[in-house]
Amino acid sequence: MTRSLILFATAALVLASHIAAFASPCQFESQGAGRVAAVVDARTVRLDDDREVRLIGIEPTAATRQALASRLIGRDVRLRGIDDTPDRYGRQSALVFLGEDEAPIQALLLAQGEAIASAEILDKDCAAALMSSEAGARREKKGNWADPSAIKNAESPDDILAGIGRFMVVEGKVLSVRQAGAMTYLNFGRNWTRGFAVTISKRIWPAFESAGVALKSLENRNIRVRGWVEGNAGPRIDVHRVGQIELLGANEPTGVRP
Structure with missing residues (x-):
């Protein structure tokens, strides 16, 4: 049991170090807030006001949808992005922040190997932070990278x-x-x-x-x-x-x- 606790604590510290990279890089303009009512697909969630939000910066893996459901449904989130104009499917594209977290949920998914960085974000600092989260998961052979x-x-x-x-x-x-x-x-x-x-x-x-x-x-x-x-x-x-x-x-x- 002691060994298991040590391994768990070590993993938590490693994850925290990846997420710490997001102290500031991805703080774009606020696009509002809401509570997640449902996961529509592997990178789209629906808020309780019926807005659909597409998570930018990632491409899904087989584990992404379940990871979103377990972490976001029923939780309050904040949205940040460059442009809140709906896409052709009516979705708002944004980085999704859980509660008061400084790191977007995208960073957590990447750090756990539950998503792939898409390279679609043009802001260099934010893009580098997302890629760094993915790189950590690759090194540790987490999730998709196993x-x-x-x-x-x-x-x-x-x-x-x-x-x-x-x-x-x-x-x-x-x-x-x-x-x-x-x-x-x-x-x-x-x-x-x-x-x-x-x-x-x-x-x-x-x-x-x-x-x-x-x-x-x-x-x-x-x-x-x-x-x-x-x-x-x-x-x-x-x-x-x-x-x-x-x-x-x-x-x-x-x-x-x-």
Whole structure:
């Protein structure tokens, strides 16, 4: 029993250290408050005033919906975000804060491996804090990251293609960087038509330049990329935000968690 209590306390301290990163980064404009009446789907909750709220900053895993239900139903929450304009489904997009917590529920889900960071939040400090929460769960192989196949290996394009239409995290070495018209291709295989590739539109090149990342410099680098898998003969992920790509250590093996 003593050992169990020690392990529990250690886990609680580790989780607290991840959540502590949110002392200030994600404090956007207030979008109101309410009580959670129901969980609509894996990233949408309904408040008692019938507003539906989409949790920004995360993509769900198999555990996300149950985690939201157990933590939020019947609880008072505060909403923060950049824009409270409803999306085409009538949902308000926001970070959801439980009670007086300084960290959004998104951070807790990520720290427990119960969600994946989506890289959709453009605020650099907030985005970095969310990614840090996920990184802790990856290191500790929590939740989703306990499954060795949670991160796909870019050298196995068939495994990635099997997940077409899904949000995935892929690691691998960029073998070549090619520009064709208004598109840059990061190729991970020798066979360009069948290997995994990342595509980056010309319209977001300036965002990479502002971040100090020259796309050509990614050649022969190990990277982690996240996004929706598309493609036919060969799988690809279209990158729309700089945060979808992470540089890995020079000697870090690919296809595994750091």
